Amino acid sequence: MPTHSLDALFPRWSTEHAVAAVLQNDRIQALTPAAAQAGLLPDMHSGTARGMAPQALLRVRDPAAERRGLQQALLCLLRYTPNIAMLGPHTLALEVHASLDLFGGPRALWRQVRASLQGLGLNTSLAMAPTAQAAWVLAFQASERRRRVLGLKALRRRLDALPPEAMPALEPWLPWLAEIGCRTLGHLRRLPRKGLQQRSHPQLMQSLDAAYGLAEQHFTWLQPPEAFSRRYDALEKLEHVHAVLAVACRLAEQLCGWLQARHHAASRLEFTLHHEKGRHARPPTHVGLALSQAGWRPDDFLPALRERLNRLALDDHVIAVELSASGTQPRAPVSEGLFPEPAQWAAQEHQLLDLLRARLGDDHVLQPRPHASHLPERANCWGPCQAAGGAARPGGLPPSLPAGARPFWLLATPVALNTHNDRPRYQGRPLRLVHGPERLESGWWEDAGHQQRDYFIAQDALHARYWIYRQHGTLDAGWFLHGLFA
Amino acid sequence: MESRKAAALRHPEHIHPALWRGSQLARAGLRTVSTGHRMLDPALPGKGWPLGALVEFALDRPGAGEISLLRPALSALDGQRSIVLLQPPCQPHFHCWANWGLAGRRLLKVDADSPADTLWACEKILKYNACAALICWLPAARPQSLRRLHLAASQSDILFIAMRPAAALGQPSAAPLRLSLRPCEHGLDITIVKRQGPACGQPIRIPLYPARTPSLPFATPHAPLDMPSLAHAQPGRALSALVH
Numbered sequence: 001m002p003t004h005s006l007d008a009l010f011p012r013w014s015t016e017h018a019v020a021a022v023l024q025n026d027r028i029q030a031l032t033p034a035a036a037q038a039g040l041l042p043d044m045h046s047g048t049a050r051g052m053a054p055q056a057l058l059r060v061r062d063p064a065a066e067r068r069g070l071q072q073a074l075l076c077l078l079r080y081t082p083n084i085a086m087l088g089p090h091t092l093a094l095e096v097h098a099s100l101d102l103f104g105g106p107r108a109l110w111r112q113v114r115a116s117l118q119g120l121g122l123n124t125s126l127a128m129a130p131t132a133q134a135a136w137v138l139a140f141q142a143s144e145r146r147r148r149v150l151g152l153k154a155l156r157r158r159l160d161a162l163p164p165e166a167m168p169a170l171e172p173w174l175p176w177l178a179e180i181g182c183r184t185l186g187h188l189r190r191l192p193r194k195g196l197q198q199r200s201h202p203q204l205m206q207s208l209d210a211a212y213g214l215a216e217q218h219f220t221w222l223q224p225p226e227a228f229s230r231r232y233d234a235l236e237k238l239e240h241v242h243a244v245l246a247v248a249c250r251l252a253e254q255l256c257g258w259l260q261a262r263h264h265a266a267s268r269l270e271f272t273l274h275h276e277k278g279r280h281a282r283p284p285t286h287v288g289l290a291l292s293q294a295g296w297r298p299d300d301f302l303p304a305l306r307e308r309l310n311r312l313a314l315d316d317h318v319i320a321v322e323l324s325a326s327g328t329q330p331r332a333p334v335s336e337g338l339f340p341e342p343a344q345w346a347a348q349e350h351q352l353l354d355l356l357r358a359r360l361g362d363d364h365v366l367q368p369r370p371h372a373s374h375l376p377e378r379a380n381c382w383g384p385c386q387a388a389g390g391a392a393r394p395g396g397l398p399p400s401l402p403a404g405a406r407p408f409w410l411l412a413t414p415v416a417l418n419t420h421n422d423r424p425r426y427q428g429r430p431l432r433l434v435h436g437p438e439r440l441e442s443g444w445w446e447d448a449g450h451q452q453r454d455y456f457i458a459q460d461a462l463h464a465r466y467w468i469y470r471q472h473g474t475l476d477a478g479w480f481l482h483g484l485f486a
Numbered sequence: 487m488e489s490r491k492a493a494a495l496r497h498p499e500h501i502h503p504a505l506w507r508g509s510q511l512a513r514a515g516l517r518t519v520s521t522g523h524r525m526l527d528p529a530l531p532g533k534g535w536p537l538g539a540l541v542e543f544a545l546d547r548p549g550a551g552e553i554s555l556l557r558p559a560l561s562a563l564d565g566q567r568s569i570v571l572l573q574p575p576c577q578p579h580f581h582c583w584a585n586w587g588l589a590g591r592r593l594l595k596v597d598a599d600s601p602a603d604t605l606w607a608c609e610k611i612l613k614y615n616a617c618a619a620l621i622c623w624l625p626a627a628r629p630q631s632l633r634r635l636h637l638a639a640s641q642s643d644i645l646f647i648a649m650r651p652a653a654a655l656g657q658p659s660a661a662p663l664r665l666s667l668r669p670c671e672h673g674l675d676i677t678i679v680k681r682q683g684p685a686c687g688q689p690i691r692i693p694l695y696p697a698r699t700p701s702l703p704f705a706t707p708h709a710p711l712d713m714p715s716l717a718h719a720q721p722g723r724a725l726s727a728l729v730h
Contacts, residue, residue, distance in 0.1 A: 351616075356607055485549055
């Protein structure tokens with residue numbers, strides 16, 4: 001990360017062409033190209049810089065923000081490989097040897113890693129080589145094509161042509177190497193090995209060998225944290241759902257990296273949207289995203305997350321978004337059969353239902369929850385849909401009747417029918433009783449009181465079939481329409 | 487040469503499976519599920535409801551027997567996948583569903599607040615291809631939306647039925663099969679408005695409710711009920727051998 005300190009303090013300096021610089025010990029440590037055009041130079045005193053370019057944004061270096069950025073990158077990159085090591089304070093090395101096939105080859109992996117890092121807002125210089133040291137050397141090359149080498153032979157050719165300054169490990173010996181006329185790494189390698197070892201530090205030879213793939217290098221891999229909880233403090237107030245969504249997606253990607261590294265899966269994401277503090281303080285908004293099946297890939301979360309947040313109405317602007325995943329569990333092995341298996345249908349259905357629930361709401365995706373009652377409107381309960389399998393509770397299953405005994409459509413509230421010559425009429429057409437009566441009665445101890453209904457199947461002149469009933473035992477025994485046969 | 491040409495023209499399906507003559511029903515390239523009705527199957531291309539295609543039912547109001555018509559096909563579909571009712575006009579009655587012997591099938595009811603949400607949900611259900619059947623009520627969908635839904639359906643193997651108002655028959659539609667449903671005395675009259683084949687002049691009558699219901703178990707002696715006469719005493723029925 002060549003511009004790590006800038007990225008940490010000015011996240012969008014490259015797109016906005018900001019005149020900005022980072023100060024360390026009151027001197028400029030890093031600056032943007034726009035700032036260089038304005039006349040600022042590295043190592044310039046802050047007072048001089050303010051005089052040269054009054055419009056320049058100068059900020060003191062923030063190691064904590066840099067660490068956060070690095071942590072973000074680490075979590076995001078854990079998706080690609082579990083083996084990530086730090087070479088320098090601003091350099092991460094990924095061992096991707098085992099991931100190449102999974103992500104579709106070196107070029108595809110390169111593109112995906114680059115896209116992930118760009119999504120985080122980090123300006124990175126990506127290099128790929130058979131050895132980590134060589135990749136570090138190549139990362140300083142300007143053109144992207146020169147930063148990618150796959151074969152060891154081509155790598156040696158390319159390294160031979162580079163000056164010793166390109167290799168960060170050689171920094172202490174640069175003046176000495178210049179004095180002895182060693183202008184490229186190739187010259188350095190051709191020097192007598194023994195003499196070189198005696199006149200310098202063994203570390204020089206070690207890093208040179210490691211870069212050329214002649215010696216193994218050992219790394220301490222970075223470990224992901226135990227629990228995932230990340231907070232993103234926005235630099236400006238997020239007023240639109242889309243901005244919140246972008247942040248939430250970024251956090252979800254990091255969560256996926258973390259889950260991947262720990263081999264876990266999460267079924268519930270908790271987003272906390274923090275609002276303004278201080279005088280206009282408001283309690284934070286909690287947005288929960290529950291999945292019926294634990295997921296660990298971005299595709300498991302992002303579609304439902306998008307719909308869930310699009311439905312969100314923001315009362316106030318958001319200054320920070322926090323994501324925590326509770327209830328992560330070890331991941332179940334996936335079936336990798338070519339043909340769809342029952343479990344795969346279920347998995348797909350879970351994803352679909354999560355998506356529908358996220359956009360339409362929990363109370364809009366329903367499944368039958370039959371309830372033991374004699375009154376049809378009470379027996380016919382619908383509840384939020386849960387995991388597949390339980391079609392109906394065995395206790396609530398209604399008694400089996402012939403197919404034509406009950407209508408398919410049940411009106412939520414029975415419609416009172418007017419009568420003509422003691423015959424019920426619906427929509428102006430008299431109804432002819434075809435079948436019935438069937439007495440349905442409820443107990444007097446129930447909330448609705450003692451209901452005695454005589455149900456009939458009726459037909460009108462257009463032959464549509466209706467399920468109507470007559471209240472029994474009341475003085476004004478009216479007719480009601482309760483269902484339609486479909 | 488000439489005779490081969492004539493034979494090819496007589497059977498254009500040998501040239502390409504998607505071809506058929508105006509006087510034939512299209513057959514090939516269709517995945518279908520039998521409707522379960524003897525009268526209807528031969529009138530439909532592929533002898534059943536097409537899977538992965540938009541099928542349009544036009545009816546005046548709910549309660550014409552539209553779900554009863556689909557019942558045999560629904561029970562023939564893959565039992566592990568759900569059946570979705572999207573934006574139904576009334577509450578589906580689970581007791582009826584159980585009486586039909588479909589209690590083991592998972593029935594889902596999805597409601598949407600706006601027509602746009604309905605179309606969105608429809609498209610997602612088709613795209614995920616996780617359900618066995620989708621029955622969707624689209625009272626005011628435009629032909630462009632229907633075309634898109636048909637395209638989405640063609641990527642899946644879902645039995646996709648769109649219920650439209652009868653007035654929508656005047657609109658063009660991308661659906662390869664359009665039926666108009668009207669209730670009749672003991673069942674349903676089906677007019678095939680559009681199919682891949684010749685025009686269908688006669689409405690097809692599907693008996694859904696037997697003329698005389700055999701004695702129902704819920705007919706208890708306490709309720710006054712015109713009990714049906716015994717089967718062998720019905721007019722027009724030959725006397726059984728026992729009588730002789």
